[in-house]
Amino acid sequence: MTTTKASTPVAKVASYAFWARDGKELARFYAAALGFQLVQEYPDEQGVPTAFLVSNADGSVLYTFYTARDYRAPAWPQDELPFHLDLSFDDVEAGEKRLLELGATKPDHQPGGGQWTVLLDPSGQPFCISAAANWQY
Numbered sequence: 001m002t003t004t005k006a007s008t009p010v011a012k013v014a015s016y017a018f019w020a021r022d023g024k025e026l027a028r029f030y031a032a033a034l035g036f037q038l039v040q041e042y043p044d045e046q047g048v049p050t051a052f053l054v055s056n057a058d059g060s061v062l063y064t065f066y067t068a069r070d071y072r073a074p075a076w077p078q079d080e081l082p083f084h085l086d087l088s089f090d091d092v093e094a095g096e097k098r099l100l101e102l103g104a105t106k107p108d109h110q111p112g113g114g115q116w117t118v119l120l121d122p123s124g125q126p127f128c129i130s131a132a133a134n135w136q137y
Contacts, residue, residue, distance in 0.1 A: 015053075015062040020123035023067035025103075027052035029122050030063060032102050033087070073124025077109050085127040092117070092131050099129065 020026040024041070031038050031054045039059075042051040050067040074081055089095030096117060100106065104119040107126070111118070116130040 015064045017064045017066065018123070018125070019066045019068040019071050020125075021068065021071045022122075023050060023065040024052050026121060026123050027054050027063070027065040029102050029104070030054055030065070033099055033104075036061070036063070071123065073120075074126070076107070076120075076126045077111070081126060084125070086116070087127060087129050088132040089129060090132050092129060095129055 018026060018030075024038075027038050030036070034054075034056070036054045036056050038052060039055045040053040041049040042053075044050045052065045054063045054065065055061060087095070096106075096119070099119055103122040106117070106119055109118070112128075116128045118126050118128055120126055
């Protein structure tokens with residue numbers, strides 16, 4: 001008798017989801033920052049668009065941005081963050097300038113000893129930018 005070991009289910013990330021006071025504004029910010037496109041909007045029960053999908057050209061990466069009436073930005077650095085994004089650029093100075101033009105802001109508190117820069121997206125959520133690195137695992 002031959003027995004077959006059942007395969008272990010492994011998930012794939014379907015979407016990265018973010019909440020903001022204005023989901024569409026945040027979707028537009030990250031679409032521009034990442035060179036992605038706003039590809040679809042989803043309405044709530046009253047027909048008001050409240051979820052916005054942003055994707056890269058081949059559709060392999062998907063971000064969903066939700067409008068949440070009661071959204072509150074974290075009081076960073078006092079509040080610990082459950083997550084944040086790290087974005088890298090070949091030219092960090094030019095990248096920072098572009099993100100600020102798109103609506104990011106730069107807080108006074110800058111940890112990291114110059115290895116990265118913290119910015120706040122239009123929803124007030126911190127994210128970091130740094131030089132592109134070749135990560136090896």
